[in-house]
Structures are given as C-alpha cells and as structure tokens.
Amino acid sequence: MAKFEKLLLKITLIIIHLHYSFAIYEDQVGKFDWKRSFIGKTKFAEFESKRIIVVTDENVLASLNANNGQIVWRQVLETPKDNTVKLLYIDRDIYTINGALNGWIVRGWDIMTGSLVTEWSIPTEKMDISEFLVLDGRLVNIVPIVGSHLEISTYYLSTGELIGKTSKISTPWLTDASNCIFAKSYYICISSNDYSGQLYYIDFLYKSDKLNTKSLQGFLEDLLGPVYILRVNSDRPAFLLASRSTVKLIEIENDNLVVKNYDISTTPFIAKNEEQQILYQLEASSNPEKLINVVTKDYTTGEELSRIDLEYPVGLGAPTIVASSSKKHNSFLLLSTSDNALLLVKLPEGKVHWTREEALSDIVATEFFELPVSELDASIENEFKTNSNNIINMLVHRLTTQAKQLSNLIFGSQLLSDSGLVRDKFGFHKLIVVATRIGKLFALDTISGSIAWSYRLPNVKPFNILDEDKMLLFIQRTARYAPLPAQCMLLAEDLITGDSIVFQFDPITGYSKNGIEKLNVKIAQAILLPHEDENQLKAVLLLSSNNDALVYPSSAKSLVFKHIKHTHIYLSDSANGILKGFNFYHSTEDDFKLTPTWEMKFYPSKLVSVNVKHPNERVHSQGRVLPDRSVYYKYVNPNLISVATVSEDPIHKHVLSIYLVDGITGLVMYSASHKRAKGPIHVVHSENWLVYSYFNERFRRTEVVSAELYEGHVQSNSTVFSSHAVSVLPHVQTQSYILPANPVKFAVTLTEKGITNKFLLIALSTGAVIEIPWLLLQPRFNDIPCGPEESCIPYMPEIPLSSEAIINYNQTLYRIKGIEVAPARLESTSHILVHGLDMFYTRVAPSKTFDVLKEDFDHLMIVLVLTGLIAASYITKYLASKKTLKQLWK
Template identity: 40%
Template sequence: MQAKGMLAGLSALLLLSTCSALYEDQIKKFDWRGVNVGALRQSRVDLNHFQPRILLSTNEGVVASVCVKTGEIVWRQVLEQKPRGDIKLLQVSGFSDDSSDTAAAPIGSNMGFDMLTVQGHAPALVRGWNTNMGALEWEWSTMPLNTERALDGLWFYSRSVLYHVVPTWKSHLEVTAYFASSGHSTGSTSKVMASWITPENCLLSGTYYICVDGKQLISLDLVSKSGQAFRTALEAEPKSKLQPLAGLNGVLIADGKLISVNKDQAVCSGLQSSSYAVGTFNYRKILAYADVASGILKINAVYLDNCSPVAELEQGVPFPEHFGTPSLNSFDCKLKRNGEGKGCLFLFSTSAESILAVQGGRIRWSREEALANVIDTQFVDLPLADTEGTLENEMKGKAGDIVSAFLRRITTQAVQIRSLFLHVIGLGPPPTATQRAGLVRDSFGLHKMLVVLTRSGKIFGIDNISGKHHWQLYLPNVKGFDNAEQMRLIIQRSAKHFPLQPLCTILAQDAANGNGVLYRFNPITGQASEGGLLQLDYKVKQLSLLGETENDFVKGILLLDASNKVHVYPQHATSLADGLYLYTADVKTSELTGYFVKYAGGQLSSTHIWNVRLGGHNSEQQIIGVAGKNPIEHVHSQGRVLGDRSVLYKYINPNLVAFVTQAPDATHKSILNLYLVDVVSGSVIFTMTHRKVRAPLSIVHSENWLAYSYFNEKVRRTEITTIELYEGKSQANSSVWSSLQAPPMPLVERQSYIIPTIVEALRETITERGITNKHVLIGTSSGSIVEMPWHLLDPRRPIASTTQGREEGAIPYIPELPLPTESHINYNQTIARLRNIYTAPSGLESTCLVVATGLDLFVTRVAPSKTFDLLKEDFDYILISIVLVALTSGSLIVKHLASRKLLKQAWK
C-alpha cells in the first residue's frame, strides 16, 4: 500500500511538471477575439419560451442561439465545410407552416427534438438538436444520390414527416418521405411528371412546388395524393425572381406582392413591400412587412384573416446607411411586464450581412456578421498629437543652417509651452474627434487602426488593442473580380506625413456592368476623401502600386484595363509609371503575360514583351496559388555564414513570383507543379513537380525562401516543402538588382516535412527592419495558429549531425514537425473556419502584429526573437529604483568620506 501511495504521488508530481500555459494575468492582455455566426439565412424568435432565445442558421453552416436582450451568442455549433455543411432546412418545434403540425417522433420512439436541421446533399444529413444547450440529440443520413441531381434537392417538413424533393429538369419530380426523427421511409419514392420545371423559374413554398410560365403560375401540392397541377393567372409576368414566404403554405412573393396558389390560404393582395414575415399577435396570425424610406425603417402589420392593420405594431426607426438594405426575417410578440399590451421583437438581415433586432421603436442591438467573410486587412498608423506632429515637421526641415534650425527649435518649444499653459488653465483648443477616441500614436507603434474589408462590401475601422469598432461604411453593388480575385484594399498614404491625412483606396468591380470602382477614404475617421466614389468606364485587368509623389506623398495606383491601356490615379503621379513592368496570369489556361509601361508625350502606353504558358501542351493545368514577396519587407542579412566561416549569399530577387499549378493525371491521379518566374524578364528560374499530390494549398514567399503545404494522396497526410535559393559564395551585384542582366541561376536547397494537421494558412512574421528572426505562422483546421521557427523548416538541415552543421546551428533533419502547445499563439481562443493570416510590423523591431480571419477574428502580437527592445511586463521598477538610489547615495557618501580622509592626511 505504501509503495502504491508513493507511486501515485510520483505520478502526480510528473503530471504537474509537464503542465505549461500562459500566466493568468496575460490572458487577453495583448489579444482579443471576435466570435461570429455568419450571414443570416433562417431564424426563429421565441419570446414566450421559459428562456427567450433566437434560433438561427447561417450561410456559413452554423446553427446558434442568440440572446434576445444583447445579441450575444448563447451557444454555437459550427457544422462541416460546404457543401457538406450547407444548411437546407431549419425546423423548430412549434414553428411550422401547418398550425396542427408537431415535432414529435412516431409512437414508441424516444427520438423527439427541439430543432431539426437538414444539411448537405450527397448524402444529406438530418440532425436533431437540444436548443437549451445546443447539444446534438441524434442524426441520420439519406442514401447517396448523383451529386449533380442532389445539389438541386429541396426539403420541407409537414406533420412529423420530412420530405425530400429532387427535380429532374424538364422531366419530373421525385418525392421521398421520411419520419423526421428516425429516418425510416414512409413508403416508396413517388415520381410526379412535370415537364415545365426549370431551375430559374421554380421554387418550393411549404408543400407546394411552384413554377412561373409567362403570365401564369403552375403549382403542385406534393403531399396531395392526386398529383394534379393547378394554374393561377397573373396580372403581368414577374420581373424579379420569385421568393417563398415562410410560414404560409403555398404563398410566394412576386415583385413585392403576395400571391397564393393555396385555396385554403387567403392573402392581402393590396400590400407591396420588399420583405414580409408571418407571426402571431393576440392569438391571431399577422403579416408584418418593412421598408426603408428617407433613412427611416417603417414596420407595419396586418391581420391575415381580414387584412385590417395592427396599429400597435406600426413604428418608424432611424436606419443608418452602413447597414445596407434590410430584410425582415422573423419576429415574435410577448405580453409586457406591466400588462399593458404586447411588445414585439423584429429580426432583420441586411445586404451588408448584419443582423439587427428592432424593438420599441429603436435598434436594440446589432451583430456585424460581415466580419465572418474578411477578404483583406491593413494595419494603419494612427496620427500624431498636434505637438508631436509639429516637432516631427521640424525634424524633417530641409534647411541645413545651424542658426535657422536653432531659431525653429526655440519657436517650436515656445509654442509647445504656450499650448501646455493654455491647456492647464482650460483655455486650450478642444481635442479633436480622433484624440477623444484615443486614436493617437503611441511611443512603440503598437496601437494601430485595423482596416477590414469584407466580401459584402462593408469596411470597418477597428482598434487593434481594444477591438472597438470606431467607424464602418458600406459600398453597395460591388463584388470581386474574375479569376476568383477579391476586392483590394490599398494604402496610398500613411499617417506618417503630418499634417496630411492618411488615404486608403478600395478597388472593386461594379456588380451591374463589371467596370472598375474606386473608393477613397480616410482610414482613421472613415470619411470619404479625394471625391470618394469613382466609377470607372473600363474593366480592370491588373493593378500596381507606384512610388510616393514628392508633394503630397501619395502612392499612385496604376490600372491596366481589358484593352491593355494604362491608367494612373491620381493623374499627377503618371510620370512615376515610366519604366514599370507588369504581368497578368490566366488561372484557367496557366498563361502568364508580361508588359512594359512607357511614358512619352504625356501619355502612358503598355507593350507586350513576353509570354509564358506554364502548362505547356497540357491544357488541363490550372493555377491554384500565386505568391509574391511582401513589398514592405526589409532583408537585413544578405548571406548565411557557413561552418568554415565563408558566406553563402542569398538569391534575393524582388521580381521573383511563385506560381503553383494543378492538373489531373491518368497515372498519378493528380500532379502539382511549382514555378519560380522572374516577372520582369519572363524567365523561369526553377521548377519542381509533386506527383500524387493535391490541394488544399497554402504558400508563403519571403526573402530567399519559399514554403508551401499540400496533401499527399499516396500516404494520406499533409506535408510542407521548403525551398531556399542562394547565389553562391560570391555575390553578383551587391547594390542594385537587375533582372535584365541575366543573373546566374541560383543554387536551390529543398526539403519536405510532415505536419500532423491540415494547414489552412501560412504567413511569415515581418518587422520594421528585418533584424528579428523569421517565423512562419501556420493556421490549422482545428482553429489554432502555430508559430514555427524557420530553423525547424530549414531545407539545409543535415541528415546526420556533423561538425559543420553544428557550427551553423542547423538541427539534424527529422521529417516530423513538432507542434508543442506552447507554440500556439491563440492558446484556447479557437478560430473557427480559419482562412487567412495577415501580419504587419510595429514600431518595435522585436514585435509583429498579427490578425487571423475566418468565421472568427483574432488579433494579437508575436515576438519571434523575444522582446529584446522592451522591458518585460513584470519588470520590478521599485527594486531597480531602490538599487539606483542606494548606489547614488552610497557614491555620494563615499565621495564625502574620501574627501574628508584626504583633508585629514593633508593636515598631518
């Protein structure tokens, strides 16, 4: 017994010694996380439940429960990735198109549910949920179908039975019924002949499948045994796409008007609105509708039985433009606490992917779900305080005269003393709006404005320290470009040029005509600058950023249109485009094209100079990844010291771009090709082929190295390959690089590693001067970010430990990469659906700012070489102060005693 006790105690001590984590006071001190659910698809507001809640499903494959009072997430379940996680149906117990419907299971079954979801299509997955805690109760799946046919499948729920409708266009419908809780089929699949059905003109409304054919509607009641088609005449052919009205069986919306094909369901035909929702008020069914006019959101409702208005629910709410166009999704009403009438909460989704709750004539809360689809971010320096800006202007003075510099310094200090005196007595100028918001640059450059561009066209200005949204604006009717290129966020002028205001530009594509759109704004205040929105009269093919102009420090934007004409904004920066090289890449054909821009006679022109077809004769190769170097990157060390004290110089070509293509292969199933191309001369510097390898691909390119991850189908694992390029032991040109002078081909070192997780994103750390060691940030499918030192990914790691390797500090090669928990920079702050990582330098050379985007948003900072230029946060200032005072006092006392001793010796 004593031995067992000693063994248990020893085991406990061993376990305690292996525990490692952040200190408690460090949690969320330098980081924060924003949790999102995505753009709203379906929702159910339930105010009469013992625990009022809002149940919803989103376009991102998320089901969640949201607090009615604050909009905070009570629980969230992130389902599988699309198409497996695409939610087709959300059915909540007690909410159904049929008032007699229930969510009970068949007799003798214990598989009831509070909420039911149907997701995916080949095969579909049906799940039952406990809505109090978000727990999964049960699930079942259908038999797999042909993927193309199953993609168009629809689902609806009626009287404890779940129906699956699979259309075969211009032929028939196949309808299969299942017991919702068990998944058992109620019978054989029925086939309904319908030769008029097309994907553009048909929809499902409750149990009715409805198609528009000119000025008439053709409908089928799918639960009826007759299978007979009904025709309903229309006044005019609908101009917009038909939409079903949830909550009313057989009712749809056409051009803002309600139309019913169900004889048992009457509608109020005189109404016209952009959005409708059905609910209950005073035990009677009502129809609520909402529209925005002159910046006011007007909500009205009518009783469905007699179409009389519900005066208690009429209200007008001020509606900011940055929310976009609202659409009423659902609502519910509840008796007020004082017993005087009922209060209703209306839930809206918007075109800007926001979720709003309106109650009592005001917007009670909002959720910015556009942040679940971030496509670009930039860290922008905050402006200086007025006094610091004046001092910086003085330091930038071009006059070299000592006397004038001294007089300017005295004048500046006098102005600063006067400002300080006026501020103390309360007569100074009031602080600006940015100063009141605390948007002033700090000493270390750690406090910045995080500008975020989202897929919906909404832009946010977020404080990277606190996560506060300082401003937001919305660009309607814009989208990304062809070739799967997203909208771009560009910094044309930073806040370092006091008193000039910073300037950002968004380049997008007009959703209506496909032409380019430019929007200029101040990234600190969110206000439009330089005219704001500029509609271009051409399609944008490529863009490039020019150097700064001398007068206003603006970096010009060069645009290449579809006819290869060159445009520059602002126009006074046109001359800076002379001698610029551009390239374009066609994703589908893997074809690269190079252009030379020339400025002559006040006009810009482009000349086609080279063309490279990466796929060669294989037309099936497609570009799946492109990686250039960060334009703000600084290379501190030009070479690498070897064990024999010689220097191996890095191949640092700023014009080198990595392209990765993928193509199917009859023998190897899939082939991945890497090309390193000099985009100035068009020469291919290096190529490498991986067989039996496929996407997902993540790639990062920096200095003289490259790292990319892929999935190896042969051994069913994720691997990372790293490449380093060197010129050799002699440097061809140490001052200026030229791609046109035929530099020597580089020496290539390469190595592959095994990583025990799926890689979603790769990004290198970046600092102000490039002195700090480079680390690679690896975003994983589990939602963690691993900080991997480059010496672990180094392709020059020797197979066996050698003296030369030890002299270089190279670790012996081991294929497996470790993922220690202390390397996870987001510790337990999991980032759902992690898609990308962005980095930016701070004012400290040791520190790199990081933002990770996905379904959630995570902001933090990392120090790859530790904070060598900053005191630690637990530095003992009191102790060092006591030591300094003691040393100073001791030296003075000793000095006094020594002088007295010398005086006494002199008198002897």
C-alpha cells in the same frame, strides 16, 4: 563523463527548442490578443425563450442571447461550398437538415448546450432538388421530378424511420421546379412567368388525387411583366403572387383560394400574437431621419394596427424581417440587412437593441494603418517647419504655434485624441482596414478589436485571382505626413457590369471625398508605384484587360511618366497557363504602352500560385556566417517571382512544379518538380528562401519543402543589384519535411528592419495557428556539422508541432481564410490578423521582445536597490573619512 556530455548536449538541445516555443501565461490571455466570432448572413432564425436560434448561409447553427446578441453556443456544419442547410425546426430539440443533392443529414441538437442529440441521413441516388418540411412532428421530403411526378417520403423526425412507403403523385404539369413552392401540405406551381399561365395546387399529403387549376389572370390587375410565386411564413397554407406593381397574399381554405385584399410587400412577416395573426412589413418612410417604418397589420382584415418609425442606423443596408417574437406589450423583430448585419429591434419603441456585423465573417482584403501623431506632436513638428527664412516670420510662426499648443493644453484638443486614435510609441496601436465580400469596409482597432468606422459600398464584388476572391487595398499615403490625411484606395468589381470601381478614402476616419468612382473598364492588373508626388501621394497604375494602362489619380501621370521606362510588370493568365513580362519603354506622356519582354508557357500545366515577396520586406543580413567564420552570401533578388503549377499526368497522377523566375528577364533561376503531389499548394516567399507545401499522394501526407538561394562565398555585385546582370546562378539548398497536420494557410512574420528571426505561421484545419521558426526549416548544409555549437538544430524529418507554439492557444478558429501580417514599430514584434469565420488578432515576437522590458519588470525594486546603493556609498564614504581622521589622530 561521456554520459554527462551527452546529457549536456541533450539539455542544450532542449533549451534551443524551448527558446522557440512561445506559449503565453494564463493571466496573459486576452492581454494583447482578441477574438471575434461570427456566424455569417442569417438564413433561418427563430426565437426560443430568451435565445435566438439562427442558421446562416455559412452553414452555422448558433444560439444568440436575445439581450445582447452574443453567441451562447455555435455549431459549424459542413462548408457551404457544396452543402446547404434546408431546414431549421425547433421542437423540444433543434433539428437541422443540410447536405447536397445526393445525401441529406438530419441532426438534432440540444437547445441549451448545442450538443448533438441525434443524427441520421436520407440517402438519395437521384440528383434532384429536395425540399423538406415538418408537419405534425413528421419530416416530409418532397422531390419534384420535372414533367413527371412528385416523390413524397415521410419520416419520424427523431429516429429517421420511414413511415409507410414513398408515394408518387403524378404531376405532368410540373415544368420548372423554381416556379413552385410548398405551403403546409400544398404544393403550388405556376406554369409560366406571365399572365397566360395557370396556377396548379395539390394537397400532396391528404388529397393527393385532387389537382386544382386556376388561371392567373383573375388575381393580378396589371397584365404586363413577369409574375412570380413567393413563399410566406405562415401557419396556414398561404403564398404570394407578385407582379411588377402588385403583390397579392393568397390563402388556401378547403381547396379554395382566398385572396387577401390589402396592400402587401414582397417580404411580409406573419407572426402570431396572443389574440390574432398579425403581419409585419417594412416600408420606406418620408421622414429623413428615420428612414424605415414598421407597419403592423391584421392578417385577416388587413387593418393597419400600428406604424412605428424605426431608429435605423445610417450606413446599414436594406433590411428584411427574419424572425419575430411577440409578448404582451412589446415585441421584437430580428432584421437581416443586405450588408449581412443582424439586428434586433424592439417594438413599439422602434429602438435597435443590438447589431451584429456579420459581413466580417468573409474578409477579402486587409491592410494595417499607422495612426497619426497626436495634435501636440504634430504642432511641435510644425513649429520648426517654416517656408520662409525671414526671422520675423519665423518668430511669428513659432509664437502662433506655441499659442495654439497652450490653448490645446488648457481647453483640450479636438477630435483625434478624444477618440484615442493616436499613435503610440511602439506602433502597437494601429487600425486594420478590412474589405468584406459584400462590399462593406471596416476599420478595426488593434488594441480593443472594436469597429472604429464602417462604410458600405453597394453593388461591388471581389476579383477572382487564381481561384481566390480578393479586393485590393493600396496605401497611397500613410498618416506620417500630418497635416495631410492618410489615404487609401480600394479596387473592386462592379456587381452588375464587372467593370472596376475605385473607392478612395481616409483610412483613419473613413471619410471619402469622391465616393465610389466607376472606371468603365475591366482591370487585369493594378500596381502601387513607389514614387511619391509633392503631396507624398503614391499613384496606382491600372492595366485594363485589353492592356491599356491608366494612372490613378490621373493628375500623377507626368510623375509616373518620369519613371515608367524603368518599370517592369508581369501578367499571369491562369486560364492559358502563360506568364508574360512587359516593360513600358515605348510609353509617351499621354499613352502608356506595354512592350512584351519575356514569356513563359506552362500549358498544359495549370498555374496554381504566383507569388512575390512582400513589397515592404527588408533583408537585414546579406549573408549567413558559417562555422568556419566565412560568409555565405544570400541571393536576394527583389524581382523574383515564384510560380507553382500542377499538371495532370497519366503515370504520376499529379505533378507539382515550382519555378523561380526573374521578373525582369524571365530567366528561370530554379525549378523543381514533385511527382504524385497534389494541391492544395501553399507558397511562402521571403528574403532568399521559399517554403511550399503539398499533399504527397504516394505517402498520403503533407510535405513541406524549403529552398534557400545563395550566391556563394563571393558577392557578385555588392553595391547594386540588377536583374540584367546575371553572373552566377544561385546555389539552391533544399530540404523536405513532413508536416503532421493539414495546413490551410501559410504566412511569414514581417518586422520593420528584418533583423528579427522569421517565423512561419501555419493555419491548420483543426483551427489552430501554429508558429514554426524558420531555423527549424532552413536547409542544412551537407558538409557542415550541425549542432548546438553552430546554433543549428539537427535535421528531423517531421516538424514538431508543440501545443505551446499555437498562437491562438485554446481558441479554435473556424474556416481560416487568411493570415495577415504587418510590422510594429518595435523591431521585435509583428501584428497578426487571422480571419475566416472568426477573427483573431495577436502580436508575435519571433526573437522574443529583446527591445522592450518585460511587462513584469520590477521597477520599484530597481529604484530601491539603486537608492540603497547610493545611500550606502555616501554613508560608507562618511564613515571611512571619519575612520581615517581617527587613525591620523592616533
């Protein structure tokens, strides 16, 4: 019997675990999730039969299908943080060279499959810039050493064997390597960026002893302004000399300079046709509809061969040509734009074949938007909303709206419902507005993953907040208030001045009334205030770097003033390790003044994370019911800030400290320190708990700690919470776990009412996003038994990571930068967007979809059963009455 009981216990435990693993079935793949893969801004590209081989700034090597621009294969190389790709060379295989100053890796890849064929490295001790080129199938490595010499090494490309010895060419004239270029076997320099400079060029491979010198004055007409030397892609040794007004293409023929005497742009592209060398360049057109011309010139004579109007899409940035392929009658140009898009243009038609929006590979802000109700629903709502109480007016109002509804029904309604951007019953259909690093805004449809609209903001950059690049999106008004459109605000920095810019737009259509507005101040803090004005618009409070407060829009100032005295704010100064609290008690109607109320000084520790709870989060249950039926009340302080600091320590190497600070009074509610713990630190702060992870240097593993705050068995004030009234310090329960993986990002699910269980989402460096139920991490009480009867999972030091818990199943996501969460209108479900190099959207239901029927629910069966039962009851009733009648006659 004992054996049986043990078995029973094990089965229940297994069931509990199974309950929290939510794998999907094979036929559900792609049903409510989508993935978009990106490669980043194109750096080098080359056509290779029907493929385009691309290397990007994100250090991604990819093969694109030339017909539709889709990725055939993709290889993600080292992170671009301290590693750059220097060369792409295509022979029978593809060769790439990437690395940092002290070491370069040469890799050969198979063209068809993208699999790695060879790999060898070039170790260098010197911290100098290396340049690479391939000449006659050999790899040449040039290391210019300023003021001294050039070091030239030649290798066999496929094996990495050094040919001969590293040669040194004396170049005492070399002053600045950025003023030098190489073209074929020539190394060309200008001695200074003005007209008094000299032009030096040397054939480092074949005639390394012969230095040629020319004065710059002979080449360019105007004698003012700086002069630059630029590379050009050509089969021959050629380069560009550019000044402010003129650009000259110069070719080296037998050590002599030949100047091409025709007009040329700074970014020409030289390609080889069947017969001749031709030169493509892009010029602005006077045609207002087709803004860009492709001009084709003969390379030798400079004769203009053709001038084609490009059907260039509106909204894309300025393009440059990165690759071309010429066939008999038509040729293709691959363009890369200033907003990181990649497009293929077909000539001579001038049509855009396809476009890839590579800006989406670097997202810096995300927000989910509910769609507006359909026009019919809106008019029904409007029907009962009248301003007057007059019967006749009301009648007229109802009749006109009903007439409108009728006409809509007959003639079809307009815009919104046509595009399908209409709210659905469960809130699954939303728009995700994302802002990208390059300054392009996109709205993505959650159902299809397609781009609903995009908007390019030139010259903007993200803020740098605690070593993370971020822009800020504020939802000022949701789409709930029809006919008023939804409104959203983007806050970013100007690329040149560093001042802040505001961009206000309708997130559903992408329409902006005012465009970009410059604020002419640097912004240190921005807050969306919860108070709505008569148009249901929320104001944003901005704090400049010298603590002046602004209200945006400025018309909301009087509304904000009403509440400002009860508004508290905190500022964190990560450079000095200071956290400060302020209120606005001394504000006047025109001038919002900050009054410091508390401060904390962590110096010399470094602030690594400052976190607050999600502003839209709701805590549904006030306490936790213990097995003895008593309630243990949660400490739910909405003003709690979690702070993580790391300090360098001579004995313990790194010490991580975690603080929970009340944002109104500055009182430390809880603090803990971990010795020999270093970053990356990830913190998730929700409800009455905190989860953080760090790397334990002593055991060389990642550990996750959960801390939960409770008030105790008595709630100090059940009606209203005030940070000022400190009656009991929270009881803190903690528990620590080992995470057998390397996490890159943490997030927690968010649902509309907070009834559903919470799931932690952890993005791992392997490219998986795993969901872990909070119940698994929740600290266990020491004195209370834990088992299936108490619906408690016994403590296990290692967090089990089952492959069923990976929400992106087998779709690896590279370089995950963020996980964004938003509630659906259905309580059970949250929207999840994971972004990085890839973008993955899915919906998760932590407590399973308890509020909706399963999609495989058999409607037909239940109808049949019900009708069968009803019919049977009537038939039996009839038969029974017949029988009783018969019996009575007996």
